[in-house]
Amino acid sequence: MRLTGFFIFAASVALLPVLFPNNYFVTVVGIAAGLHVILAVGLNLLMGYAGQISLGHAAFFGMGAYASAILTTRFDWPGLLAMLAGLLVAGTIAWLLARPILRLRGHYLAMATLGFGIIIHVIMVQATHWTGGPDGLGEIPPLNLLGWTVDDDQQWYGVIAAAMLLSIWLSLNMIDSRIGRALRAVRGSEFAAQMMGIDATRAKTQIFVVSALFAAFAGSLFAHQQAFVSPDSFSLIISVELVTMVVLGGMASTFGAACGAIALTLLYEGLMVFEDYEMLIHGALLMAVMIFLPQGLFVGLSQGIRRGWTLIASRQDVQDARKAIQS
Amino acid sequence: MLEQIFQFLVTGITVGSIYALVGLGFALIYNASDVVNFAQGEFVMLGAMSAIALLAAGLPLPLAAIAATLLTALVGLLLERFAIEPAKGASVITTIIITIGAAIFLRGVASLLWGKNSLPLPAFSGNEPIQLGGATLLPQSLWVLGGTVVLVALIHAFLNRTLLGKALLACSVNRAAAQLVGINVQIMLRLAYGLSAGLGAVAGILVAPITFSSYEAGIMLGLKGFSAAIVGGIGNPMGAVAGGLLLGVLEALGAGLVSSGYKDAIAFMFVLMVLFFEPTGLFGHKVAERV
Numbered sequence: 001m002r003l004t005g006f007f008i009f010a011a012s013v014a015l016l017p018v019l020f021p022n023n024y025f026v027t028v029v030g031i032a033a034g035l036h037v038i039l040a041v042g043l044n045l046l047m048g049y050a051g052q053i054s055l056g057h058a059a060f061f062g063m064g065a066y067a068s069a070i071l072t073t074r075f076d077w078p079g080l081l082a083m084l085a086g087l088l089v090a091g092t093i094a095w096l097l098a099r100p101i102l103r104l105r106g107h108y109l110a111m112a113t114l115g116f117g118i119i120i121h122v123i124m125v126q127a128t129h130w131t132g133g134p135d136g137l138g139e140i141p142p143l144n145l146l147g148w149t150v151d152d153d154q155q156w157y158g159v160i161a162a163a164m165l166l167s168i169w170l171s172l173n174m175i176d177s178r179i180g181r182a183l184r185a186v187r188g189s190e191f192a193a194q195m196m197g198i199d200a201t202r203a204k205t206q207i208f209v210v211s212a213l214f215a216a217f218a219g220s221l222f223a224h225q226q227a228f229v230s231p232d233s234f235s236l237i238i239s240v241e242l243v244t245m246v247v248l249g250g251m252a253s254t255f256g257a258a259c260g261a262i263a264l265t266l267l268y269e270g271l272m273v274f275e276d277y278e279m280l281i282h283g284a285l286l287m288a289v290m291i292f293l294p295q296g297l298f299v300g301l302s303q304g305i306r307r308g309w310t311l312i313a314s315r316q317d318v319q320d321a322r323k324a325i326q327s
Numbered sequence: 328m329l330e331q332i333f334q335f336l337v338t339g340i341t342v343g344s345i346y347a348l349v350g351l352g353f354a355l356i357y358n359a360s361d362v363v364n365f366a367q368g369e370f371v372m373l374g375a376m377s378a379i380a381l382l383a384a385g386l387p388l389p390l391a392a393i394a395a396t397l398l399t400a401l402v403g404l405l406l407e408r409f410a411i412e413p414a415k416g417a418s419v420i421t422t423i424i425i426t427i428g429a430a431i432f433l434r435g436v437a438s439l440l441w442g443k444n445s446l447p448l449p450a451f452s453g454n455e456p457i458q459l460g461g462a463t464l465l466p467q468s469l470w471v472l473g474g475t476v477v478l479v480a481l482i483h484a485f486l487n488r489t490l491l492g493k494a495l496l497a498c499s500v501n502r503a504a505a506q507l508v509g510i511n512v513q514i515m516l517r518l519a520y521g522l523s524a525g526l527g528a529v530a531g532i533l534v535a536p537i538t539f540s541s542y543e544a545g546i547m548l549g550l551k552g553f554s555a556a557i558v559g560g561i562g563n564p565m566g567a568v569a570g571g572l573l574l575g576v577l578e579a580l581g582a583g584l585v586s587s588g589y590k591d592a593i594a595f596m597f598v599l600m601v602l603f604f605e606p607t608g609l610f611g612h613k614v615a616e617r618v
Binding site: 126 | 357363410413414417418419420421423424425427428429430431432433434436438439493527546550553554557586588589591592595596598599602603606
């Protein structure tokens with residue numbers, strides 16, 4: 001069945017807090033990993049399926065977070081409404097930006113998205129009156145979901161796990177929809193896709209907006225969960241980390257992106273022990289994975305396993321054939 | 328007001344010179360290997376930091392500068408040999424991530440070796456400001472400007488006058504054809520990385536007395552250099568130089584007349600505008616896209 005992988009994943013996510021109640025790695029790290037999964041899955045739609053790189057995705061993540069933070073603290077908006085506003089802002093900006101920016105390719109696109117990310121980051125630091133500047137914005141009220149207030153780590157784990165599963169499910173469905181097929185055609189050859197009657201610009205624009213919405217959604221959740229936002233969480237480094245997650249897991253695979261996000265979150269957690277060596281190991285690992293497993297960990301490994309399996313199976317066939325001949 | 332603008336121009340051209348050198352390094356590597364090297368800014372940082380360290384170890388300044396440049400060039404060679412060569416034929420996204428990984432790695436090495444503080448390099452010839460028609464100029468700015476002019480002229484002559492330089496250019500035009508006429512493309516690639524790293528190091532050493540240097544000083548410089556290369560038309564070395572100067576001047580004017588906090592935003596806004604309306608760069612050749 002198409003969604004088997006999804007149900008297995010969902011079951012293990014649900015089982016974790018039952019097996020390890022109040023475990024730091026489940027609640028605290030798990031929440032971070034869940035947010036990263038939403039971001040990576042959204043970015044993967046753009047990178048993996050549409051074949052467009054974005055080195056400024058943290059900007060959309062930040063828009064969602066700051067929209068929630070500013071509207072709930074300064075204007076007393078309810079959390080859900082603020083979240084919707086954040087989605088609207090990020091979606092609109094992505095839509096306006098999509099046409100000029102997605103005409104660019106390769107390095108030009110990398111530069112343009114990177115520049116966009118830096119511009120938004122500078123605004124977060126400089127527009128002190130609204131954003132609180134480099135010190136950030138605190139005392140964001142807990143998220144209120146139709147009367148139910150999410151306030152402890154266990155509850156947050158549940159909310160974020162649900163949001164994460166929702167985004168994986170959406171992504172899986174989108175890939176198998178008309179727009180997903182159109183995107184894969186565009187990625188193969190934009191020219192050929194257009195000859196088949198696919199509006200490539202429109203398909204790319206749509207997926208850019210969707211991917212920005214995923215990021216803004218994660219941003220809103222992040223703001224409420226942390227109760228504090230500052231520009232550091234949305235810098236260029238974060239954009240690079242998001243790209244790394246997608247590439248590390250393996251592009252053009254929803255579960256690849258999710259695995260990449262989880263793996264990298266755990267890695268950062270582990271590297272904290274090495275403090276001084278963190279950057280060194282991080283950089284070396286990035287290079288090593290890209291050189292030796294350019295399709296990414298998840299896709300590369302699963303292909304390796306499949307290849308190994310067919311090899312074993314074919315050997316078995318040969319042996320069976322030999323036996324048949326001998327007898 | 329006019330004097331003020333003159334002052335901004337002077338500052339802008341000084342900063343722009345550094346962007347120009349970094350951009351030139353980008354263009355050299357891009358030409359030779361089609362790779363945009365996101366570790367270019369780290370070369371600048373490595374040059375400055377190792378010069379500072381060697382000076383502290385007792386070497387005289389000129390010797391420290393030369394040794395730091397050679398050391399950084401060696402790092403460039405190693406990067407090509409051990410990170411770019413093994414990934415030959417990889418996609419654009421893959422090579423971008425590899426060089427980003429290299430940048431993070433080099434930053435990590437630098438922070439381990441030299442700590443996380445900003446360190447100064449003494450000015451080459453004192454700190455007595457020079458008055459120039461209402462604007463003040465640090466003697467080091469003259470070093471930056473002079474150094475840039477000399478380096479750009481040298482690179483230009485190297486690419487157009489020497490056999491080795493022409494061979495390098497040939498690789499950028501068509502690698503297979505270059506191979507066929509007997510050019511060792513592999514060696515040329517290493518040469519481009521070494522040269523580009525050395526160039527970055529010199530830029531870093533020239534500007535370190537003005538801006539200081541730290542393990543993360545390379546990030547913004549690298550991005551601005553990349554912007555310079557893009558504004559100039561990415562495969563065009565002299566375009567990158569012009570792009571760098573333009574970017575530096577614009578940034579200084581923006582910082583002075585609009586807001587210093589927004590200067591990076593102004594610079595990148597300009598880059599975005601160039602990309603949207605003139606994606607092949609202001610000084611680039613128009614290229615037809617192949618299907």
